[in-house]
Amino acid sequence: MTKYIGRLWILAILFAHNVWAFQPFQVKAIDYEGLQHIDPENLENYQVIRPDQQVDNQLVIQQIHALYRSGYFDDIQIKRQDDRLVIAVKERKLIAGVEITGNKAIKEESIKEAFNAVGIKEGEFFDPLSLAKMNQELHALYASHSKYNARVSMNTVEEDEAHLIVKVDIEEGKSSKIREINIVGNHVFTDKTLLGKFKLDTGGLFSFFNHNNEFSRQRLSADLESLRSFYMDQGYADFSIDSVQVTISPEREAINITINLTEGDQYRIGKIDYRSSSQEFGDDAFRESLGIEEGQVFSRKSILDSSEKMRIQLGNKGFLNAKVNAIPNLDKREHVSDILFDIDPGKRVYVNEIRFRGNTKTRDDVLRREMRQMEGSWIETDKVKRSRVRLQRLDYFKKVDVDVVPVPEHDDLVDLDFSVEEKPSAAFVGGFGFSQAQGFLVNASVKQKNFLGSGNTVGLNINNSNVNTVYSASYTNPYYTLDGVSRGFNLFARQTDAGAVSVADFSSDNFGGTLSYGIPVSEYSTASISFGLEHQSLTETDSTPQEFIDFIRANRSDFDLYKITAGISYDTRNRVVFAEDGVLLSASEELALPGSGLTFYKINLRGQWLKTYIEPFTLSLKTNLGYGASYSDTTELPFFESYFAGGAQSVRGYKSNSLGPRTALDNSPMGGAMKVVANAEVIFPPPFSEDNRSVRFALFFDIGNIYANINKFDLGELRYTTGVSLVWLSPLGPLSFSLASALNEKQGDETESFQFSLGTLF
Secondary structure, eight states, X not given: OHHHHHHHHHHHHHHGGGBXXXXXXXXXXXXXXXXXXXXXXXXXXXXXXXXXXXXXXXHHHHXXXXXHXXXXXXXXXXXXXXXXXXXXXXXXXXXXXXXXXXXXXXXXXXXXXHHHXXXXXXXXBOOTHHHHHHHHHHHHHHHTTTOTTXXXXXXXXXXXXXXXXXXXXXXXXXXXXXXXXXEESOSSSOHHHHHTTOSOOSOOTTHHHHOTTBOOHHHHHHHHHHHHHHHHHTTOTTOEEEEEEEEEOTTSOEEEEEEXXXXXXXXXXXXXXXXXXXXXXXXXXXXXXXXXXXXXXXXXXXXXXXXXXXXXXXXXXXXXXXXXXXXXXXXXXXXXXXEEEEEEOOOOOEEEEEEEESOSSSOXXXXXXXXXXXXXXXXXXXXXXHHHHHHHHTTOEEEEEEEEXXXXXXXXXEEEEEEEEEOOOOSOEEEEEEXXXXXXXXXXXXXXXXXXXXXOEEEEEEEEESSEEEXXXXXXXXXXXXXXXXXXXXXXXXXXEGGGGTSSOOEEEEEEEEEEEEEEOSSSEEEEEEEEEEEEEEEOOTTOOHHHHHHXXXXXXXXXXXXXXXXXXXXXXXXXXXXXXXXXXXXXXXXXXXXXXXXXXXEEEEEEEEEEEEXXXXXXXXXXXXXXXXXXXXXXXXXXXXXXXXXXXXXXXXXXXXXXXXXTTTOOBOOBSEEEEEEEEEEEOOTTOSOXXXXXXXXXXXXXXXXXXXGGOOGGGOEEEEEEEEEEEETTEEEEXXXXXXXXXXXXXXBOSEEEEESOOO
């Protein structure tokens, strides 16, 4: 009762000067004085007194309370004029701007977002109490960035009678560093093992870059969850974190963290059961999906992975909204946990319609023929994903996304919306480039993979370099038949000066054409066959080596070749360029048929394996093997069909085409009949860059060499290099750089640390 009377006295003191004493009366109208930026209609929610209402002093005090709560006014006075109530107000000043100085660790945008949260933003009325709130918010914000010594001063400067500017001056101070992280209660695992699961650290060689020794509660929470997950995945299902103490030194520069935990006992998997609301799924339906088995160590990750595999399996049977809940039942005496998978498949969902958006150039049917998910059938999540990958692999689009959209009023129907962003294309491309292997290149071409949006490739090309002068015309229809058989034509004329590429010298002129077909064998496998007719003329020069002269004289210099090339490939990569996952395996044999001027064959094997284990790092393993030989009357594999290695496209760190056998006269590289090349790369996008689609870095290890024939193969002759590379998909074409070091250089080898090329991808 005493407190209540005290509050009445305070109210009386505060509002006595704001209220004109008057006898109760009936208000006919209400007028405002002093409004400059506020429309009276905006005060409707704060209006206590209404026209034709009986008014007394108590009601007037309530009205003043309500208007103050709006936050618009510094002063409010109410008086009576005849039968009218006049409310005189003094508006608070508007915030004309917020000026922030001294901030480095936190961007101005982030600070202003915190200001907005407490009502300090341009165009709003200024509330003096908000400065205190903002001061607390800023200190909390800087504490989250490990800056506990940050000092903040705030004041206001009047711009005019109605506006002011809020000025904030910040002294960020030094970041508080973690001095110690102590773990108490661990017996099974060492401190080193457990701290290895943390991102927070007491500091190391790279702390200057990753700031892992700067404390933040968000990082600590993430590390504690990593610790909990580690124990749960090692079978310690009773593991618990009992307490966490974070203390800061008096000077607020060093932080100590102490984590108290209880490990508990290790559990193993006991009986595995299933419970389903549908009779369609028995116990054996998911056995193959499981990543766990009875008797193995309990692992929360393995159990959750098994649940996800079941959900995917159900999704591939049309149960898009299936729920799988793994319920462990711990036997604390036997240290065994039975697992019950509670399965609710829900309704089977069908695809109503497939729509495409963003394809302003590409026809719908070009996209639709890549779909593996069909309209009218139940949805299969793997087929939806595969449809997206196939659109990516067309290489017509920068980006492909798919959304599953429920059909209104139908809980068993969905639409699939594929959104694409088309790459810019031009009918005519002209340019130049430089390659260390081929020197300066001049290129003029009319080529378009997606000609008039049809998906067909049409091209006319003129390519001129120190090595080759090429004229060619090509056409490919990837869907020559409805079931995906492709057909292509190519006509070409080529002049070659091999000496310009720093290999054994000869000149050749050839022209011809090919007809090729690609035949899908399965979703991931394609067989190919091509037929070629080619006329070739070889010309000796003053510097042609004796080895080449002997071949020409033993065989012939002017001849026709009738070629057939057959191959098979298996390709699961998620895209053709900058793939991040998948496998490519291909094998082909090129045969110069009997009746040709020269008879020979070449076998080529190529493989690539990609896997992204930790975002954004992709591991790539590649191999490229080749072998060729002659048959019938031809004495050996023609020298112009020899394999070469070394350079930016094979074994980086060695000069282009420099590896392998050399001529007796001038020691020029002459290639060989057998190629062995392998590469390992860790590929990643550039850090601190938003353009991650067109640039890639890689750390690489290359190995390879060229051998005269299979009998000369010697593992000890393989060359090894390591280094770093960069590939940029520039407007002029792919641009690649590499910096490499040869690891086992031998006498006579030609090394080259820095290499680059424009227009080709490795």
